[in-house]
Amino acid sequence: MPKRHVIKQLSIFVNNEPGRLAKIARIMKEEGIDIYAFNIAEASGFGVFRAIVRDPDIAFQKLKDRDLVVKETEVIAIPMEDRPGGLFEAAAVLGEVGINIEYGYAYSGKEGAIFFIRVNDTESAINTLLNHGIRLLKEGDL
Amino acid sequence: MQFWNKTIETMPRKEIEQLQLRLLKELVTRIYEKSHYYHTLMKEVGVHPSDIISLEDIVKLPTMNKTDLRDNYPDRLIIADPEDIIRYHVSSGTTGKPTVVGYTKNDIENWSESLARSFTSFGLGKRDVIQVSNGYGLFSGGLGMHYGAEKLGAAVVPASTGGTKRQIELIKDLKVTSIACTPSYLLHMAEVAESMGVDFRNDTRLGSAILGAEPWSENTRRHIEDWMGIKAQNCYGASELSGPLFTECNEQDGVHVWGDLCLVEVIDPKTGEHVGEGERGELVFTMLRREALPIIRYRIGDISEITWERCACGRTHPRLQRVAGRVDDMIIIRGINVFPSQVEHVLGEIEEVTQHYMILVDSDGALDKMTVQVELDPEAFTDNILTLRAIRSKVAGALKDTLNVRVDVELMEPGSLPRFEEKAKRVLDRRVRM
Ligand SMILES: [Zn+2]
Numbered sequence: 001m002p003k004r005h006v007i008k009q010l011s012i013f014v015n016n017e018p019g020r021l022a023k024i025a026r027i028m029k030e031e032g033i034d035i036y037a038f039n040i041a042e043a044s045g046f047g048v049f050r051a052i053v054r055d056p057d058i059a060f061q062k063l064k065d066r067d068l069v070v071k072e073t074e075v076i077a078i079p080m081e082d083r084p085g086g087l088f089e090a091a092a093v094l095g096e097v098g099i100n101i102e103y104g105y106a107y108s109g110k111e112g113a114i115f116f117i118r119v120n121d122t123e124s125a126i127n128t129l130l131n132h133g134i135r136l137l138k139e140g141d142l
Numbered sequence: 143m144q145f146w147n148k149t150i151e152t153m154p155r156k157e158i159e160q161l162q163l164r165l166l167k168e169l170v171t172r173i174y175e176k177s178h179y180y181h182t183l184m185k186e187v188g189v190h191p192s193d194i195i196s197l198e199d200i201v202k203l204p205t206m207n208k209t210d211l212r213d214n215y216p217d218r219l220i221i222a223d224p225e226d227i228i229r230y231h232v233s234s235g236t237t238g239k240p241t242v243v244g245y246t247k248n249d250i251e252n253w254s255e256s257l258a259r260s261f262t263s264f265g266l267g268k269r270d271v272i273q274v275s276n277g278y279g280l281f282s283g284g285l286g287m288h289y290g291a292e293k294l295g296a297a298v299v300p301a302s303t304g305g306t307k308r309q310i311e312l313i314k315d316l317k318v319t320s321i322a323c324t325p326s327y328l329l330h331m332a333e334v335a336e337s338m339g340v341d342f343r344n345d346t347r348l349g350s351a352i353l354g355a356e357p358w359s360e361n362t363r364r365h366i367e368d369w370m371g372i373k374a375q376n377c378y379g380a381s382e383l384s385g386p387l388f389t390e391c392n393e394q395d396g397v398h399v400w401g402d403l404c405l406v407e408v409i410d411p412k413t414g415e416h417v418g419e420g421e422r423g424e425l426v427f428t429m430l431r432r433e434a435l436p437i438i439r440y441r442i443g444d445i446s447e448i449t450w451e452r453c454a455c456g457r458t459h460p461r462l463q464r465v466a467g468r469v470d471d472m473i474i475i476r477g478i479n480v481f482p483s484q485v486e487h488v489l490g491e492i493e494e495v496t497q498h499y500m501i502l503v504d505s506d507g508a509l510d511k512m513t514v515q516v517e518l519d520p521e522a523f524t525d526n527i528l529t530l531r532a533i534r535s536k537v538a539g540a541l542k543d544t545l546n547v548r549v550d551v552e553l554m555e556p557g558s559l560p561r562f563e564e565k566a567k568r569v570l571d572r573r574v575r576m
Contacts, residue, residue: 011525013518015555041527045534045552046518048525069518069556073525102526118525 005126005136007077007116008056012049013069016042024049024068031062036142037107037116052077052107052116052142074122076129077137080106080113086134087115093132099125109142143392143455146262146294147255150402151457155450158401158459163197165430166405170194170203173436176221179214180436200407205414205426205439211241211382220244222434231282233381243282243381244434250289252431253384256400257290263391263398263455264350264375266320268295273316275309275323275331276355278302282385283355287322290386296320303327306334313346320350322386325358325366325374332370343371352377354386357465357483361490363394378462380442383427388462393454396461404429406460407439408448411469422447422479424469425462443469445481473503473569475510475547482568485514488540494522494533498559503571510573513550514541520556 014020021040028035034054041048053059056072063070078090091101104117114137119125129136145151153161171191173180184190189202211219220227222244229245245253266272272291276283284302291298299316301309303323310331312318321328328351335342342348351366354377366374378397379386383404388397399406408423409416417423425444429437444465452458467481474480482501489495495516502513514537522533534551541549562568 009525011523013523013530013553013555015558016552043527043531043534045515045550046530046554048527048530050525067557069520069523071523071525 009075033059039105146259207441212239215239232280246433254289254293258293260389270296270319273299273318273321286385322352325353391455505574515552
């Protein structure tokens, strides 16, 4: 049941230098990959480009074939428009059961803002959030 | 433990040094009398053969290097009478004129003797079948190994280079027990064998390889030994010194340099002064018994260290550690000598990164700043930045431990650093010179 609420994210290792982002964007375009949302985490010297895309499994294979260092990772999508303070509530609920949010980023979807979060235990997080009546999006909802 | 010449190989250090002094005196007298070049040179620096009273007096003699050999092309440094020369080897320099090495009968004899002792020291003997896959011809590698193996009484398969599939068939069919070649050729051979469905462990009797003629590392040794199930022995030599000359014994703890044939000094490449025993520096060779082409205080450009500590095998002659780098490749960071080969070694020990790297040196105010860029192993990639940071710290820590210099590390995307076909240029020195 909770598996349905898992959103697959692509994480790509990139050098932290000018033109890297343009290169990734170009490859995505050439391969016909639709990006819904992305985020870049930087450390000195390198970065991780994270993207939510249409048909992630197919996109993953395409990027791998282009010799990018890519991994599929799992995130959770929380719609923001439902209730004010929804994100705070979600964070509090997860905190109570000891689930750690590693990072998160927002995306303005066709039905409003969505917040993607990456946690250390995706399955428990989904169960906890659903049990607290917090709505989560599925891949098809994006 | 087998010895080829036990009396000499286990001679006490004092006796080796006495012998070296006697041979050095004879050599200096010979070149002073027979070589116009050396006679003039020694007069210029004001040294006479009678000035060589102790072994330390060797420092009174001028050093020589490859340029001296080139400048005296083809045979102006050769002192033997033409009728006594029985062979020439010629090395094609990458720049300028080639160098010519002539040999008398005794020169060939001493060269073969050196290798026969070395081969015995890791267990080869008359029953062995040795495939020589070094190049035969003007290059001294193939014929040197060939004569050494024949001297030993082994059966030689003079395969030379190329025709890899055929070489593998020969190893199988002729029950070859040892092979002499370069480490990269052996690795290539192992790959081809795999594609042919030949398993070195089960389908051949290969027990050892004698590897040299190009730089290689301990990591490569382990890789070869694990993959092929053989002992990979390091071999040291150079065309100017005759060719391949010395190998490690069974202990694999440094190359035994036969002191009755060759005197090796270790100097500071900048000052030219001797460094302490066990300290790293530039190797300087004097070939004590050479007849055709005298090699005296020859600065070969390799950086390493020697020890006189008695080897566990019982041999007493000095042992040469694996070459740490070339003088030309040395970079000085905040007064400390750093070699790309050291960086390569450290990176080879860390699973999460590959062997593709670059060294960048910049000025940071008045100080030097060293950055190592290394490609991340795709397997080690994770979405977790903290884990990636930890990998970077691990690499930086390991480099600091080995080099004694603080190093900035940048993890790079696989495939993003330059690839080198032949001579790698992995150092980019961007320092501002005042
Ligand atoms: Zn030994």
